[in-house]
Amino acid sequence: MNSQNEMKEIDELLVHTYNRFQAVLDHGDGVYLYDTEGKKYLDFAAGIAVSSLGYNNPQLKDALKEQIDKLWHVSNLYYTEPVLRAATRLTKAAKMDRVFFTNSGTEAIEGALKSARKYAYSKQNGRYEIIAMDKSFHGRSMGALSVTGTEHYREPFEPLVGGVKFAEYNNLESVKELISDKTCAVIMETLQGEGGIYPVEPEFLAGVKKLCEENDILLILDEIQCGMGRTGSMFAWQEYDIQPDIMCMAKAIGNGVPVGAFAMTEAVAQYSLAPGDHGTTYGGGPLVCAAVDKVLEIYEKDDIVAHVNAIAPYLEEKLNTLVEKYECVSTRRGKGLIQGLVVTKPVGDIVKKALGEGLLVISAGSDVIRMVPPLVIEKEHVDEMIEKLEKALQ
Ligand SMILES: Cc1ncc(COP(=O)(O)O)c(C=O)c1O
Structure with a gap:
């Protein structure tokens, strides 16, 4: 044909x-x-x-072939060795304490949003609102769309998840204006990709982080497109003197094998997702974790x-x-x-x-x-x- x-x-x-x-x-x-x-x-x-x-x-292909010959899937009800290797390398590279493997970037965003809401729920601080950015892109599911700041992606699917407000990217005043005693998290890309390639301004990132710290608000950084070395540091935020509370990854972490991840600090994990709160049948399976492990090994070696x-x-x-x-x-x-x-x-x-x-x-x-x-x-x-x-x- x-x-x-x-x-x-x-x-x-x-x-x-x-x-x-x-x-x-x-x-x-x-x-x-x-x-x-x-x-x-x-x-x-x-x-x-x-x-x-x-x-x-060739190294990635060999690692995948080797894992195909051993084991592809068992679900998250059981432990496997590739998940240990992948989680060890990824938390180290991401400078985060705990990771949850997903099947896509969108699912990493969903998990991050749920993690933030659960954190506020456990702390009983009455916070649930999320501040997202204009021109942002975080994915196409109902939750991820709810924090995506492009009207034409959102409009046909409204009403979306409530409690989301949009600030102007790189405009600290616009974030300040939206913060209230109900704000639970700020989510943004460290460099906006889909929206038109807008790098974050260091003062804006530092300013948002400071506002978050002062108000017990979580900073969620989406590094799905801009992470994994693309901007010249392993993750784009690592060039600046800040630490996100939750971070989303996908795309290059598997080099084409479908895998994403959200990661969090121990301080967030203590109050966030617990058994029964979140799950996935496929996420973090041995095949994709063998890919993540090998990809990160190649990043280090080369x-x-x-x-x-x-x-x-x-x-x-x-x-x-x-x-x-x-x-x-x-x-x-x-x-x-x-x-x-x-x-x-x-x-x-x-x-x-x-x-x-x-x-x-x-x-x-x-x-x-x-x-x-x-x-x-x-x-x-x-x-x-x-x-x-x-x-x-x-
Ligand atoms: C910044 C960002 N977040 C989230 C996503 C959604 O990722 P996925 O398509 O893997 O679900 C994308 C996809 O392009 C993205 O660029």
């Missing part, structure tokens, strides 16, 4: 929630993907900031964070030249290997043209070309990306 027919059939069978790009992808190797017709694509999307180690990583810091200035410099050269590119925003170019031409057209040139990039917000490549890219890949993107910009 040719790929045009395949795409048509897929569109007829699946619930129509995506306008997919015109390619049937078949396999990947390093930072390249290949479609069923043999066309090669340089991947600056990484499956939406997931495949940080690229594709076909010093992926150092590599991001070595390559990111080159990417930034090259992207800045596009801002200077093209009238339709107005600004660059980003940090490390999560970068956005604000464009004045329709972003969808540019992204489609890039695909035609053999380059995968994605959009963010209404006018941003988002680049979230595998973290293992080299300078030559940056050069190749720029060459292809220039053709798409013309």
Whole structure:
């Protein structure tokens, strides 16, 4: 069957929630993907900031194959060794005390929100309100949508979970105005991804943390997209002198194996979820935990964070030249290997043209070309990306 027919059939069978790009992808190797017709694509999307180690990583493949031969699933009613290895590495990397493994980022958000509400409930402090941010994205379930600050995602599904107020990201006054004796948690991304690539301002993060500390409010940081080395530190908040109370992770922690996690400090855990409060049949199973363990081992061994810091200035410099050269590119925003170019031409057209040139990039917000490549890219890949993107910009 040719790929045009395949795409048509897929569109007829699946619930129509995506306008997919015109390619049937078949396999990947390093930072390249290949479609069923043999066309090669340089991947600056990484499956939406997931495949940080690229594709076909032999160590990760071997670890997964080994675990497939041993055990895939037993449920959380039993202990397994991979969960010990994954939890040990992840709590250390995340600088958090306790972790709960989920199947996705959205579920990590759900768990984090429940953890915060349970903390307030145990303390009997009467707090239940959550302050979230405009332009934020935290997922599509009813709870995660309730804290997602983009009206068009929310509107068709209202009424959502109550008690949520929205502040302006990077505007401390707007957070202050919303805080009351009912506020239980503040949730935000440490760098807003979907909303248009907005890094957090250090003073804003420090200010919110201070407000939280003063009022016994929990700070929940969503590092699902910006975490795992992408901004140049293992988790984006670790560059600043603060500590979140609860933190959400997913995407790159499994490099494509579906796994997420929420983690908390011991001070939160003491008052938060207890047996019976939360659960998942699949989450934290031996197969995904073998992946998390190996991914984190590779991060340590290959010093992926150092590599991001070595390559990111080159990417930034090259992207800045596009801002200077093209009238339709107005600004660059980003940090490390999560970068956005604000464009004045329709972003969808540019992204489609890039695909035609053999380059995968994605959009963010209404006018941003988002680049979230595998973290293992080299300078030559940056050069190749720029060459292809220039053709798409013309
Ligand atoms: C910041 C952020 N939070 C949450 C999510 C939801 O994660 P998932 O799609 O794995 O459920 C995403 C997904 O893009 C995200 O970028």
